[in-house]
Amino acid sequence: MSRHRASTTPCSRSGHPSRHSSSRWKTCLSTFHIECAILANVRFRRLSAVHEGSIITGVVRRPALPGCDDLTLGTAFLQTVDRAPDAVALRDAAGIDPPCSYAALTLRAGGVAAMLHEVTPADPAAPRVALLLPHGASMVSAQLAAALLGWCYVPLDPAWPAARLRTMVELADPDVVLVLGAGPGVEVTGTVTCLDVEMAAPAPIAAPQVEASRPAYIMFTSGSTGLPKGVVHTHRSVLHGIGNHLRNFELGAADVVTLLSSFCFDMAVSDLYGGLLSGATVLTHDTPTLGLANLLPTLRAAKPTVFHSTPTVFRFLSQAGSLASTGSGTDSGSPPLRSVRMALLGGEPTHLEDIDRATRLFGPDTTLVNGYGSTEASFSVQRFIDLAAPPTQTSGTGVLDIGHALNGYHATIDRPDADGVGEILIHSDHLSLGYWRDPARTAERYSRDGRTYRTGDLARTLPDGALEPAGRSDRQVKVNGVRVELDEIENALESDPFVTRGVAFMVPGTLCPELVAYAVSAEPRATVASVRERLAGVLPRAVIPQHLRVVTDIPLTLTGKADVLALRARHLTDHHRAAADDPGAGATELDSDQRATLAPATAMTACWTTALGHRPAGPDVPFLEAGGSSLQLATLQLEIQRTFETAVSLSDLMIHSTIRAMTSLVSPDRDAPPAGDTVRRRQDAVAARMRRRSAKGR
Structure with a gap:
């Protein structure tokens, strides 16, 4: 096979010719061995609609390449190390951790692998390790160690409430938990053995042969029953998505790729492995701990070339850039992050106004990418927008379309209504395996052959075949890119012994939608403070409702259900009245x-x-x-x-x-x-x- 094959770039697909240099494209193709293995997993077949009335919006285009089907995340990483061992692999944007080269990261991963090698898993065919580690090199080296040994890793955030972490540990049922230092204690890990990665001496890698079909990780998302769902991805499915990312973003050794999200969210997967498997520098920032206030000057100094965040974080940075420019009175015409050539937004809807924000933040030479995906299917649909010639209008909704299905994925609209709106179905050989030890919920979302995933997202097909988001078919919402089931918040409210009913919903906010919750209680001991404290013990901080009220009753519909429309109207009326009456x-x-x-x-x-x-x-x-x-x-x-x-x-x-x-x-x-x-x-x-x-x- 020739290394240089004809290809239509994503930018030309959306009507904007690619502006990236051919030299960068050739650099990207130097990852030939990795891409061979990735493309080998694409089954060349025509996918038909699996439900009557579906509208097909994408096709699988690339044939399989025989003989390159054995790479895993670990072995693909080692190929990068062989090419440039002294290059910087990780750089902490805040300067808290020292930079780490590819060679040093390999030795750190080797030390953790040696530690895991001494553990006897309950099931040698499916060993699992929970990673209760802070943001940074310790988490990355542990992920690589697990990948190299064929262990399925489960990333956990130490900042989450102990009760939630304990639930995830119990659901994942790992053979061992890796921690840094003393660890969180038995209230989180129970009887599972904890090992301190700080005690792992750097060591060369001695990796066994690992099948690409083995699970690479279990990543938990919000569940409607109150219990998180563990999404299981194989090495093969992850590498397919990373292959698309390498090719579409033309990643290479000269790039500096941001990693701003928690490692417990799937956004971090494309950032981490897209960077490491292309030889780029991954620029980490512990945003949940350090916050957003200093992120703009930090990124300006670090000069990233590839940026990825939720629209909410992006809008905050754009606002901070405008404030800094206005306050300083200098350099106001220069975009703060003009080093960025590709800016990817995902996890929430993007609006027409965001194009102007992107131009002010990055400059007109940047390509803005509106990404769509899920933990179950990874990035599967994307729209590439040339900021030098952006669209000036949408179909009337103000929401930017998400483009077309990526290579190896197939998007359909299931049973569209009179307005053309229906549920997005994703068809692919590269979906996750389903939900960990949860066949019932897996059957609800996946087809029997595992090649179709019901997203729950609604969309319509535009004349050019692109998909335009149109909300949800269920009660799942996005808060700063984090999937949240409103049922989970309501279950948490009702776990309070003094609360008889909980209702949660979303309302418009300044930069992003905001969560509102009503707790019904006739007990004087139920206060906003006590209910909020209860929620803080079971829910991550980011999904605790911003607006919480304790009331003695709520309006009901004729069927006896909570009248959410009436509650939303009450909240908005009270909120506006308070703002109008505010003397300050x-x-x-x-x-x-x-x-x-x-x-x-x-x-x-x-x-x-x-x-x-x-x-x-x-x-x-x-x-x-x-x-x-x-x-x-x-x-x-x-x-x-x-x-x-x-x-x-x-x-x-x-x-x-x-x-x-x-x-x-x-x-x-x-x-x-x-x-x-x-x-x-x-x-x-x-x-x-x-x-x-x-x-x-x-």
């Missing part, structure tokens, strides 16, 4: 210089008013109870740093959650721990680990 609304007009002249508590109140859009209830009301969201907390973080000229982390603000506590945190005469403690603690921990390794001769 003018405080949002104060800029950071004006706030700096105020007394600390007054300046902090002004920061809160700007972030919330209304005056807070009092100095001792926590931010979330005042109606703040995680995104608004990031706005508050930015406002505090601009006003008080001191660094604070998102974790610091979660701990010091009231106006009084935050004022003490940033005031010069404070007795509280200094601002930025979270960052300094991480830096101190990294330094301590390096000293211990040096003392042990490692």
Whole structure:
């Protein structure tokens, strides 16, 4: 087979010719051996609609290539290491962890692999390891170690509530849990053995032969029954998606690829392995811990070439760029992230206004990619937009279409209604295997042969064959790109012994939709604070409703169900009335210089008013109870740093959650721990680990 084959680029498919150089394309094709194995898994066949009335919007185009069907994530990574062992594989954007070369990352993975090799799994044919590790090199090296040994890894976020982590550990039933340091304790891991990756001495890799059909990872998503669902992907299915990413984004060794999401979400898969399997540098940032306030200047200094985030994070960065430009009065015409050549947005709908935001943030020479996918099917549909010649209108909805099905995937609209709207079905040989130990829910979403997945997303087909999103067919929503089942939030509300009924729904927000919840209780002990505390013990922080009310009753429909439309109207009416009656609304007009002249508590109140859009209830009301969201907390973080000229982390603000506590945190005469403690603690921990390794001769 010739290395140089004819190909229609994604950009030309959407009507915009590719502007990338041929030299970069040739660099991308240097990953020939990897791509051979990836394309070998594409079965050349014509897929017909599996349901009567479906509309076909994509075809499988590429034939299989015989003889290259044995690569795994681990062996593909080793091929990259062989090509450029001294190149930088990982770089921490915040500078907390030192840069890590491909050779050093391989030795770290080898040390973890040697540790796993000493564990006897209950089922040697299906060993599993849970990774309860922080964002960064320790998590990456553990994933690679598992992939090289043929272990299925289960990424877990240490910041999640202990009860949720314990549930995931019980569902995954791993043979061992990898932690950093002392670990979370038996309240999370139970009787499962924990191993500290810090004790793993760097070692050469001795990887056995691993079948590409073996599970690579189990990734948990929200479940409508209250229990998370574990999505199982094989090495072969992951590599197919990564192959599309390598080819469509023309990734190469000169690229710097952002990794901003948690490793527990599928967005991180394309970022991590797309970077590592192309020889690029993966630019990590622990966004959940450090927050968004410093992300724009951090990325500006790091000069990424490939950017990936949810639309919500992207909009925050665009807003921060506009504020910085207005505040400084300098360099206002230069896009803050002009180093980015490809910007991928996914996880939430993208709107026509986002094209202007992208042009201001990245510049007109960037290609904006509107991506669509799911944990079950990975990225399967994408739209490539040339910002130098962008579309100026949509079909009337204001929502940007998601383009066409990618190589190896087939998208259909099932049973479209009179307006052409129906459920998106994805057909492919590269779907996940289903839900871990959950045949009932697997049967609900997957066809019997495992080649069709019902997404639950609604869309219509445009005249050019592109898909335009049109909402959901069920109660699943997206919060900052995270899949959330409203039923799961309601189950969590009703787990409170004083709550008899819980109702959750979404309303429009400033930068993204916001969650609202009503808890029904006649018990005086049920307060907003107590219910929110209960939710914080079982749900991740990002999916706790921004707006929570405890009421004695709710409106019902004629069938006795909660009248969500009436509740939504009540919430919006109350919210608008509160904003109109707010005597402190003018405080949002104060800029950071004006706030700096105020007394600390007054300046902090002004920061809160700007972030919330209304005056807070009092100095001792926590931010979330005042109606703040995680995104608004990031706005508050930015406002505090601009006003008080001191660094604070998102974790610091979660701990010091009231106006009084935050004022003490940033005031010069404070007795509280200094601002930025979270960052300094991480830096101190990294330094301590390096000293211990040096003392042990490692």
